[in-house]
Amino acid sequence: MLRIGILGCGRIGQVHASSIQQISRAKLIAVADASVSAAEAGAQRFGVEVRSVADILTASDIDAVVIATSTATHFDMIHAASASRKAIFCEKPIDLSSERVRICIDEIERSGVPFMTAFNQRFDPHFAALRERVVNGEIGNVETVCITSRDPAPPPVSYIEGSGGLFRDMMIHDLDMARFVLGEEPAQVFAVGSNLVDPSIGAAGDVDTAAVILTTPNGRVCQITNSRRSTYGYDKRLEVHGSKGMLRVSNVLENLVESAGNAGFERARAQPFFLERFGAAYLAEMMHFVDAVTSGSKPTPDAQDGLRAQMIADAATTSWREGRPIPIED
Numbered sequence: 453m454l455r456i457g458i459l460g461c462g463r464i465g466q467v468h469a470s471s472i473q474q475i476s477r478a479k480l481i482a483v484a485d486a487s488v489s490a491a492e493a494g495a496q497r498f499g500v501e502v503r504s505v506a507d508i509l510t511a512s513d514i515d516a517v518v519i520a521t522s523t524a525t526h527f528d529m530i531h532a533a534s535a536s537r538k539a540i541f542c543e544k545p546i547d548l549s550s551e552r553v554r555i556c557i558d559e560i561e562r563s564g565v566p567f568m569t570a571f572n573q574r575f576d577p578h579f580a581a582l583r584e585r586v587v588n589g590e591i592g593n594v595e596t597v598c599i600t601s602r603d604p605a606p607p608p609v610s611y612i613e614g615s616g617g618l619f620r621d622m623m624i625h626d627l628d629m630a631r632f633v634l635g636e637e638p639a640q641v642f643a644v645g646s647n648l649v650d651p652s653i654g655a656a657g658d659v660d661t662a663a664v665i666l667t668t669p670n671g672r673v674c675q676i677t678n679s680r681r682s683t684y685g686y687d688k689r690l691e692v693h694g695s696k697g698m699l700r701v702s703n704v705l706e707n708l709v710e711s712a713g714n715a716g717f718e719r720a721r722a723q724p725f726f727l728e729r730f731g732a733a734y735l736a737e738m739m740h741f742v743d744a745v746t747s748g749s750k751p752t753p754d755a756q757d758g759l760r761a762q763m764i765a766d767a768a769t770t771s772w773r774e775g776r777p778i779p780i781e782d
């Protein structure tokens with residue numbers, strides 16, 4: 453039985469609490485949040501006690517922590533959890549600075565605690581099945597990858613200001629997915645971006661519309677498109693083309709009813725947003741973490757995966773700012 457404490461009882465902390473309560477080999481012991489009302493609401497919803505962050509980090513009846521607080525707090529919590537030898541499940545991004553992620557990795561390796569970076573999209577059953585078939589050689593040598601992510605609406609500008617920008621906040625999931633299916637590390641990135649959706653995002657120094665091209669040492673090409681706008685639900689698609697064929701995951705729709713009439717065929721909208729689209733993935737990633745920690749194996753994706761995606765996001769941000777391709781550090 454893995455006894456878990458949750459740090460951060462906001463949007464994603466509650467998703468993880470709900471997952472833990474569905475896993476028989478895991479037990480949610482307590483939640484903590486800097487906001488008393490968020491902590492109390494979480495504790496009430498999940499029927500567990502509220503403790504302080506420090507109490508959870510040092511508790512003798514807790515084996516693992518889920519770090520689901522705002523990104524800027526992850527660094528200190530990773531250090532404190534490592535020091536008290538708790539297994540760590542940490543939300544992405546680990547930190548907004550690659551340099552600080554490297555410091556976290558040193559600390560994690562020094563203490564030897566299990567660490568998982570929560571790139572949940574790897575655990576989506578559709579994406580995971582596609583990836584397995586790529587790895588099994590069904591489409592031969594991977595040549596091109598296309599990833600589309602469009603959010604239904606932009607977040608408030610207050611969120612944008614602390615997010616590190618679209619490439620580090622939103623595209624980081626797609627950059628990890630690119631690494632997951634490409635079969636080799638991207639060596640170069642070229643990024644473009646515009647402000648077409650919300651002028652306040654541009655005023656905050658960020659973009660809301662962007663594309664990148666990643667290239668690998670063997671010439672594989674990956675194209676990623678992001679937008680903070682989609683009028684038809686959460687648009688999330690993945691396509692991998694290889695020497696023997698193509699594999700594709702289309703949007704998951706709200707329902708499978710299709711109507712036909714004089715005007716043509718009509719289907720439902722895409723699912724509203726990531727909480728609905730990746731519901732199964734959030735549960736699967738937590739099951740993987742619990743299985744890995746209780747069986748003594750290494751959870752993946754790990755902190756190095758967090759760092760690699762972060763480095764590509766950093767290079768993409770530089771590329772967008774400077775208007776030139778940027779090599780990705782080895």
Ligand SMILES: NC(=O)c1ccc[n+]([C@@H]2O[C@H](COP(=O)([O-])OP(=O)(O)OC[C@H]3O[C@@H](n4cnc5c(N)ncnc54)[C@H](O)[C@@H]3O)[C@@H](O)[C@H]2O)c1
Pocket residue numbers: 459460461462463464465484485486487490505520521522523525543544545570571572726
């Ligand atoms: N993997 C995903 O799909 C996904 C989705 C959303 C968010 N995230 C990540 O999860 C993290 C949290 O995002 P969110 O959307 O849940 O944010 P949120 O604002 O809804 O929740 C964060 C919570 O952390 C609490 N908090 C902040 N600082 C704290 C501190 N020092 N001590 C204790 N509690 C503190 C806040 O009070 C808040 O309740 C971010 O790193 C974000 O990038 C990941």
